[in-house]
Amino acid sequence: MTAVTSWAPLRWLRRNAVVLAGLAGLLYLLLPNAVVLLFSFNNPAGRFNYEWRTFSTEAWTNPCGVADMCGSLTLSLQIAVLATLGATAFGTLAAFALARHRFRGRGAANGLIFLPMAMPEVVMAASLGTLFLNMRVGFGFTTILIAHIMFCLSFVVVAVKARVASMDPRLEEAARDLYAGPLQTFLRVTLPLAAPGIAAGALLSFALSFDDFVVTQFNAGPSTVTFPMFVWGAAQRGVPVQVNVIGTAMFLIAVGIVLAGQLTARRRGRSTA
Template sequence: MNPLTRAARVLRRNLVVIAGLGTLGFLLLPNVIVTVFSFNKPNGRFNYEWQRFSTDAWTDPCGVADLCGSLSLSLRIALWATVGSTVLGTMIAFALARYRFRARSSVSTLIFLPMAMPEVVMAASLATLFLNTGVSFGFWTILIAHITFCLSFVVTAVKARVMSMDPRLEQAAQDLYATPLQTFRKVTLPIAAPGIAAGALLSFALSFDDFIITNFNSGSTVTFPMYVWGSAQRGTPVQINVIGTAMFAIAVLCVLVAQLAGRRRKRS
């Protein structure tokens, strides 16, 4: 067989896999660049060209003024926004999936509207609301704004999980004399837990790296994404790459732990 024909046949047979690996590599390329440049020691303020290998930034990640302060603020906002949006979103998802009430379709449309709306429109609307009500911009306005736009993603994830649940499992628990609270705690909640966890993780990621909505509603408060944006105009410190690499490594580690735990649970 002609080598070109054989290569074309192999390529056609594995085209989907090759395209998937190429797309994955393209998506991970920025993370690789950030990781490489976290070990760079630039001569000037801008960390855009490789100069020489150094671990100074890793030994002192808080060496730049206000960097760790903005990071701590972003983590606190993301944590509280995750808690608030997950609690509210879970209750809304159960209400939309389990109950029939007037204006149910209208509520569903309003809940999902922030997902389709451009972020700049929502950011400007929230800023106008806070200005008209006389609320001072700062931590609380950022938190309220983040809970507002994270809510839709939690409702979507949890509602999909709840609608796929078999109601006969809850009926079986009630037939075995379980109270409504016991049924919810031991049957309903464990089944819905993957959807709730997915919504919570998505909320944390969206809140932590949000810039547009935060920029409109932060006032003088500086979160980590806003710090990165401001420092890029004056010179990007290597410590930003260090923190970005650490966050990416933590996210990958959490995914691997979850995958291993899932496999071990299936085996048992």
């Protein structure tokens, strides 16, 4: 009996090895966010917020206490929202075209979609910057927005295309059999079915655009400073605590959106069950 009971923990570890490994990986990924959250309540003695000193909520009560930080944050949010709208609109149309229609060059188009995702980001950033220089376009808000849409487009196409490919076409055929027109079928059947993929592509596009530095650095004007560029410049002089506050707030908002989506999906599943 002693030998049997001594092996019981080992058997439990074997049964739950995958779950434990997944939890360990998740904790490892969330550890930097926990550190950022912790040091957002720090009151550093010098310019660098690397060592814990005393607990303080000053950075949370005055997040715009650093000059130009909230201006750069507003600019990043504006670009991220507009880039998300543009990339989601064009990417959704391209995904439906690639998934539902056969045309000449379809295989080449599928391959080209993956190029921005496969190539180094600096290559795309330099290419777009060279294009704007040759076209003699002034660098600034517009060039950053165009570059971000081009950068995020591939991710939206992949997300939406995967969702469209898994949709059952018989549901749309049933709607047409019930005398629904093309527009009515798209709005009431096709679009709701594709909505999870579109939402995933939009969220990914927003995160990539808001967080991007390399593409922005190559296509920004001298007076255009986004939030990642502000953080990069501030890191050379000392990152203020407010940067941790903004990072924590964005992380919590993202987690809240994901949880809200999961709860909504569960409620819909229960209502249809």
